[in-house]
Structures are given as C-alpha cells and as structure tokens.
Amino acid sequence: MKKNKFGLDMDASLAAYARAKEMQAVEAVGMDCHIGSQLTSLDPFLEALDKVMAFYAKLKDMGLPITYLDLGGGLGIQYDEEAPPHPTEFGQALVSRTKDAGLTLVLEPGRVIVGNAGILVTRVVYTKDTPSKHFVIVDAAMNDLVRPSLYGSYHRLAEVQEKGREVRTVDVVGPICESSDFLARDRELPGVESGELLAAFSAGAYGFTMSSQYNSRPRAAEVLVDKAEAKLIRRRETYEDLVALETDAL
Numbered sequence: 105m106k107k108n109k110f111g112l113d114m115d116a117s118l119a120a121y122a123r124a125k126e127m128q129a130v131e132a133v134g135m136d137c138h139i140g141s142q143l144t145s146l147d148p149f150l151e152a153l154d155k156v157m158a159f160y161a162k163l164k165d166m167g168l169p170i171t172y173l174d175l176g177g178g179l180g181i182q183y184d185e186e187a188p189p190h191p192t193e194f195g196q197a198l199v200s201r202t203k204d205a206g207l208t209l210v211l212e213p214g215r216v217i218v219g220n221a222g223i224l225v226t227r228v229v230y231t232k233d234t235p236s237k238h239f240v241i242v243d244a245a246m247n248d249l250v251r252p253s254l255y256g257s258y259h260r261l262a263e264v265q266e267k268g269r270e271v272r273t274v275d276v277v278g279p280i281c282e283s284s285d286f287l288a289r290d291r292e293l294p295g296v297e298s299g300e301l302l303a304a305f306s307a308g309a310y311g312f313t314m315s316s317q318y319n320s321r322p323r324a325a326e327v328l329v330d331k332a333e334a335k336l337i338r339r340r341e342t343y344e345d346l347v348a349l350e351t352d353a354l
C-alpha cells in the first residue's frame with residue numbers, strides 16, 4: 105500500500121527502468137511485485153497482475169528485454185474459517201493471464217508451504233479464575249508465538265488428548281510479564297488442567313522464525329514429525345545459550 109515502506113510505485117518504477125536502460129552495466133530483465141500476505145482471495149493478485157501486465161507493455165515499448173515476472177508470495181492459509189484458494193487455482197489463474205506474454209513466472213510462496221505443517225505444543229502450568237475471566241496459563245509465551253500479541257492473530261488451540269470435557273470461555277496466556285502475552289482471548293476450550301498439553305495450530309510459518317529470547321526465555325526445541333517417526337531437528341536452547349555470544353569485555 106502507498107502508506108507502506110516497500111517497493112516503488114508505478115511512476116517511480118518506470119523512471120527506474122528508464123534509468124537502468126541508460127546504464128551499460130545494468131540489464132533490467134524482470135518485474136517483481138509482492139502485494140501482501142495472508143490473502144484469502146485471488147482478486148487482489150489478479151488486480152495487481154493486470155496492472156503489472158499493463159506496465160509490462162510500457163516496458164516492452166521502451167525496448168527493455170523483460171523476461172521474468174515475479175509475483176511474490178502472499179497466498180493465505182486457513183487459521184480459522186478462512187477459505188483461501190488452493191495453489192492450483194492460483195497457478196491456473198496466473199497462467200491463463202500470462203501464457204501468451206513470453207514471461208517466465210517466478211513465485212515466492214512462504215506461509216502457504218509451511219504454515220499448516222507446524223504446531224506449537226505447550227503445557228498448561230495452571231489455571232486461574234478471577235471474577236471476570238478464566239485464565240489458562242501455559243508454558244509457551246509471546247516470545248514463542250508472537251502473532252497473537254503482535255497482530256491479534258487467531259491460532260486454533262486444541263487439547264493434545266481430547267477428554268470430552270465441558271467447554272468454557274478462557275484466555276490462554278503465557279508466563280511473561282506483559283498483558284499482551286496471550287495465545288488466545290475469550291476462546292472456547294474444554295476445561296484443561298495443569299500438566300496437560302495444548303496444541304496451537306498453523307504455527308509453521310512466522311512462528312519459530314519470529315520467536316525471541318525475550319524475558320530470558322530459551323527458545324523451544326523443533327521436532328520433525330514424519331508419519332510415526334519424530335526427530336529432534338533443533339535442540340531446546342539452554343540458559344548458557346542465552347549468554348553464549350556475550351564477551352567479557354566489561
């Protein structure tokens with residue numbers, strides 16, 4: 105969007121291509137456009153594509169040897185009740201609009217590849233009832249999965265072992281000293297008890313990569329599950345890891 109820091113608008117891009125054309129050591133061979141993330145409809149992509157294709161016509165008129173079109177990433181996944189288009193549908197729509205243009209298509213999918221391949225498993229530390237809320241305090245926190253506190257994002261939560269208990273409305277929060285440390289607010293969840301495990305779904309993208317050691321919390325382990333086999337692919341961090349890069353210069 106215009107208010108955001110990324111990219112060049114169409115006018116500035118045109119000027120940049122014109123400048124590149126004058127440069128002996130630069131050959132402008134492609135166009136690149138990334139319009140955003142977690143898009144659950146094809147319309148914005150196709151609208152952007154139409155604009156880029158009109159722009160492409162101008163570049164061709166300028167005699168530029170454009171052969172690549174990179175449409176970025178952004179295809180959404182299902183976190184809650186969204187119904188994003190399947191990548192096949194996306195691909196077909198792109199191909200039908202670009203097939204005669206002689207361009208090599210490049211895409212940069214991120215979340216759609218791995219988002220729903222990962223869960224964050226967390227243990228209930230204790231539960232706390234106040235006059236206005238029921239809290240489920242878990243041992244994962246905003247440092248492990250920041251999307252709820254950063255963007256208000258929804259991540260489905262479920263018991264690892266379903267026990268058919270009555271559902272209540274709870275806030276699932278972490279142990280960090282921030283009111284914004286939560287995984288879910290006002291969420292219907294079966295009455296879980298301390299020691300039990302919960303799974304936060306759709307944590308495969310922008311989950312671990314956005315995690316931090318805030319509050320002196322070593323980051324979680326990562327485990328690859330392949331059918332019945334589970335392999336530790338990144339060990340849990342230790343307190344020593346938290347200070348491992350510090351020098352004794354002081």
Ligand SMILES: Cc1ncc(COP(=O)(O)O)c(C=O)c1O
Binds near residue numbers: 179309
């Ligand atoms: C330039 C670019 N390409 C690709 C991506 C991946 O996006 P997504 O995970 O939404 O597919 C991003 C994410 O912001 C990006 O900035």
